[in-house]
Amino acid sequence: MPAPTWPPDPKEAFKLTAREYGVDPADLGMDPDDDQQAEQAILAAFLFKNPGRQLTTGEKVGLGLDETRRSMAAWLAMVTGRRFPIAPSDPAATDGNVIFLPQALPPPLEHTDSLLFRAMALLQAGFLQHGVLNSQAVLRSIYDDWVLRSCFHLLAARYVVGRWSAAYPGIARDFRATAILDKAAIMRVNLTVVPTQGMPAAFKPLYKGLLAGENWREAGPEAAAAQRAVAAVDAITRQQAAIPVILGQARRLREAYRRMHLGPPPAPYFTGILRPEWMLALRAHDQAAEDAWKQGPTPLRQLRAAVATQGHSGGLSRKGPRGGLGLRQFIKKKVRRTLQGPGEPGELARSPAYGELRDQYRSRQHSPSPGSWTPEASWQELVDIPPAAGHEDGVPYDEWDPSSGTYRLAACRVLDRPAQAGPADSYHRLVQANRGPITQVRRAFQALRQEERWLHGRPEGSDIDIDRVIASFCDVHSGMEPDRNIYMSFQREREQVAILVMVDLSGSTVGRVIHLEQEALVILAEGLRTLGFPHAFYGFHNHGPRACQMERIKGFDEQYGEPVFKRMGNLQPGGATRLGAFIRHGAHLLSQQPQSRRIMLVLSDGRPEDRDGYRGRQGIEDSAMAVHEAQRLGVHIHCTSLDPSTGAPEYLGRIFGRGRFLVLPDVDPLPRKLPQVLRGLIR
Amino acid sequence: MVYYRPIGQETALFETAASHKLPVLLKGPTGCGKTRFVRFMAQRLNRPLITVACQEDLSAADITGRFVLEKGSTIWRDGPLTRAVRQGAICYLDEVVEARADVLTVLHPLSDDRRILPLERLGEELTCPDDFLLVISYNPGYQSVVRELKESTRQRFVSISFHYPPPEVEAEIVAREAGCDADLAKTLVELGHATRRLRSHGLREGASTRLLIYAATLTVSGLPLKTACQATIVDSLTDDSDILQALRDLIHSVMG
Known part of the structure; x- marks a missing residue:
């Protein structure tokens, strides 16, 4: 691709970007003479795509992200007080939760590379920490105007560097050191490197202070707008003023550049890029999920509508008028009567919406689908219809209701059954691939066993x-x-401890998490075989309160062999996390073991959550109560959580108690860490 | 005079508990000032203090006493707990969860309304004088299943929770204890505070106030600040190479 020349007008910049995505700009049908149209065409096509570059085999690179990620994440957590997962993507960016950094820095490998990585991470974290990207209105403003976004980005970067430098003298020095690095000063529009030579004077003041050198001194009339913007940002003293000032100055700059027919000012490599579209998409997704919850499952809405058309809408509400008969009870009664008595077709059953529901219900009776949860699939739990035949087999457990301060009797059922078996070679492949860690874990566990x-x-x-x-x-x-x-x-041998390892198999573990959970289990299993203590492995997930499934991977009385290997190598995620039910059942299993010391190790990736209101306070308080009950049975519980959210330590502390949980915001160390956790508990 | 800087209501709580002869349980992370607090309170209440550092081989006989041979005959020698009961002292069992289970059994009749210490070998039963006070401590951050305090024990005590002090107070403590200037103390406290953000995320505990005082003391004695921090904070907290690197980077970020 030929290097662009200055001035890169919007059309040129957009064409280059289109090529980065492998698309011919002509295919987008844009008018090459219309800047506005060009912008819109490009933005519409690419906003939601990640231009992230993957390294090619044999490519010469500088320091790799993997080599520094763990220590950098720890350092970032200590500096910012927030735990940001770090993932690879180029250019550096954030989606509001994760900090994305390039898989590797440009060559050559230099001793300052780790400094550059830290500066990039700190800048992205700073966009969030110092409130620059926290406003939905700001994100929307910069979302569909690329030039405005670029101006905002550079001014915000300037502000963030200033804030960090004022807070930490060492960081101020690091940013000054970063400013003189050649790699930090590589100018890019997205991924396209653009020359510094010949850069329009109107851009240059934006880089003064961010980058060292004389290149960025510009006193001509074209630079006046940028100089004013920079001076205004430097004068910010209160965080509340930051967003209005930065956005206001960015808008003025944008207008100035429009008059000069200039495209977006390029970004220095270390400043990465802003991705308001990612943040907006995530927020929109969360909002949609919230809204869906508030409205209830689709079939229930249909059912409610059907009931309304039958003339019962007058007094129907969740609060339960009509002499105390609320919608919930009304529906329950009606559906139950109709389903139980084929010869008593009620008025409800005559509605078309109900016919669909009945079919769904009946099909679930015969073939309960253990796949991912859908609102449609859980409507029966919401209206508390008697569960399908197969679901009545489980062990009933009470649940704690924090709002009333009482237990809901037999509120859920736990089905204890063998996990689905897969091919055995999956287990053996994992053993082969993890020979090193397994040897270490065996040695460590052997030492535990032979405590002298x-x-x-x-x-x-x-x-x-x-x-x-x-x-x-x-x-x-x-x-x-x-x-x-x-x-x-x-x-020579210590007192035996009964150990139950419970792994979250909810739908959110799909992908890398489930793979690493599986790897961790295999390593742990190999270690526990050496230790010789009685132990069991269970996976847990549920599809509503009446179908809480404890998938037995290895039972306490079960020997290792092909059936266990086949189950352990075939973990299947899906459904929700009704944690309290699983802790109660786990405690029940452990209490049946003769050992006086009992440990339950829970591996989870998020908050306790189910689809019938078992979330938020309800989920946390019931789980905390379940932990309390388990402790009364002499069970010591420890949770290893993969939840990267900022609130994780708070709710985990509430559920498990101080010092009884560990958060791994980065999932990669899990296989190595889990055996360490268990070892620490036994030692 | 032992220096202790009160953070909350702990001194009032302790005094009131002592005046009502109620045993006290101190809990908090390592190096946050539990032991110093007991020494301070003993001085304030003008009572002798007998401290026992508990460890896994500590048995009931070790704290109550045993017969020993002397000049061809046997004599009884009181253990520290018995001594404390006889003298009307404060008996402080530090990190009590480390001790053997029979130690906790001995504590039970001492820590309820009976306030007695049975000495089976002597055939005696000592009744505690009013000034005797039992104080135990433990660190709930321990994760080991074998190092938990049983309900039946913990429910006999008035509990006082300790946490690391607020930054400005902690800086005051560090400056006072190490004899350093306020700026150095503030920098070290900022560093310590940052390390505590990594608790449960790579570190079992963050840097304690005690470690910060050590760092300040070494620095005041002429060692370079970073060397002092490396020796007292970085290397004391972990052996994990990535976390060690993160801590070194943190020192660089905080101190420049």
Whole structure:
């Protein structure tokens, strides 16, 4: 691709970007003479795509992200107080939760590369930490105007660098050091590198301070707008003023550049790019999910509409007028009567909407689908219809209702059944691929098992306990019955501990998480086989309160063999996380073990959540109560969570208690970390 | 005079509990000032303090006492707990969850309304004088299943929770203890505060106030600040190479 020349007008810049995506701009049907149209055509086609560049085999690169990711994430957490997962994508960006950084820096490998990575991470985190991207209105403003977005980006970067530098002297020095790096100063429009030479004077003041050198001093009339913008941003003293000032100045700049027929000012490599579309998409998704919840499952809405057309709408509401008969009870009664009595077609059953519902219900009765949850599939739980035949088999558990301060009796059912078996070679492949970690874990667990220490005051043993002999001698002299426990014995094996490992298999674990969970389980299983303590592995997920499935991967009494290998190598995610039910069942299983010490290790990736209102406070408080109940049964529970959200420590602390959970915002270390956690609990 | 900077209501709580002869449980992370607090309170209440550092081999006989041979005859020698009961002292069992289970059994009749210490070997039962006070401490951050305090034990005590002090107070403590200037103390506290953000995310505990005081003390004695921080904070907190690197980077970020 030929390097662009200055001035890159909008059309030129858009054409280049289109080529980056492998699309001919002519195919977009835009008018090459209309800047506005060109922008819109490009934006419409590409806004939601990630131009992320993948490294090609053999490509020369600088420092790789993987080499520094873990320590950088820890450093970033300490500096910002927030835990940002770090994932690869070029240019550097954020979606509001994750910090994306290039898979590797440009060559050559230099000792300053880690500094550059830190500066990039800190800048993206700063966009969130210092409130620059927190406003929905700002995101919308910069969303569909690329030039405005670029102006906003550079001014915001300037503001963020200033804020961090004021807070930490070392960071101020780091940013000054970054400013002189050649790599940091690579200018790009998206991924296209553009020359510094010949850059329009109107852009240059935007880089002064962000980048070192004389290149960015410009005093001509064209630079006046940028100079004013930069001065205004530098004068910000209060965070509340930041957004209005930066956005206002960016708009003025945008207008100035429009008059000069200039496209977006390029961004220095280390500043990455802004992705308001990602953040808006995530927020829109969350909002849509919230709205759907508020409205209830689709069939229920249809049912409600059907009921309304039958003339019952007058007093129907969730609050339960009509002499205390609320919609929920009304529907339950009607549906139950109709389903149970084929010869009693009620008025409800005559409605077309109800006919569809009945079919759905009946089809679920015969073939309960363990796939992903849909609102349509869970309507029966919402109206509390008696569950399908197969679902009545589970173990009923009460649930804690924090709003009333009472238990809901038999509110859920847990089905304890063998997990689905897959091909056995999957397990063996994972063992092969993890030979190194498995050897380490076996060695560590072996050391645990063979803890060696002298036990004093034993009735028999391999050596005499001098202190006890003296004590006994004294007893004899004092006319007392001497203690006969005067030996010391050498303990080689410690007291056994019953261990239950429970793995979250809810739908949110699809993809990399489930793969790493599986890898972690295999490594842990190999370690536990060495240890020889009684242990079991279960997966858990549910499809409503009456179908909480505890998938038995390996039971306490089960030996390792092909059936276990086939199940462990075939974890299938889907459904929700009704955590309280699973903890209660896990505690029940452990309480049946003869060992006095019992450990439940829970591996989860998010909040307790189900589709019938079991979320938020309800989910957390019921789970916390379940943990409390388990503790009363002598079960020690520890949770390893893969939830990267900022609120994770708070709700995990509420559920499991201080010091009884570990958050891994980055899932990659999971296979290595899980055995360490268990070892720490047993030691 | 032992220096202790009160953070909340802990001194009032302790005094009131002591005046009603109620045993006290102190819980909090390592190095946050639990032991110092007990020393301070003992001085304030003008009572002797007997401290026992509990460890896994500590048995009931070790704290109550045993017969020993002396000049051909046996004599009884009181353990620290018995001594404390006889003297009307404060007996402080530090990190009590580390001790053997029989130690906790001995504590039970001492920590309810009976306030007695049975000495089976002597055939005696000591009744505690009014000034005797039992104080135990533990760190709930322990994750080991074998290091938990049983309900039956913890429900006999008035509990006082300790946390790391607010930054400005912690800086005051560091400056006072190490004899350093306020700027150095503020920088170290900022560093310590940042490390605590990594608790449960790579570190079991963040840097304690005690470690910050050590760092300040070494610095005041002439060692370069970064060397002092490396020795007292970085290397004391972890052996994980990535987290070590993150801590080194943090020191660089905070101190420049």
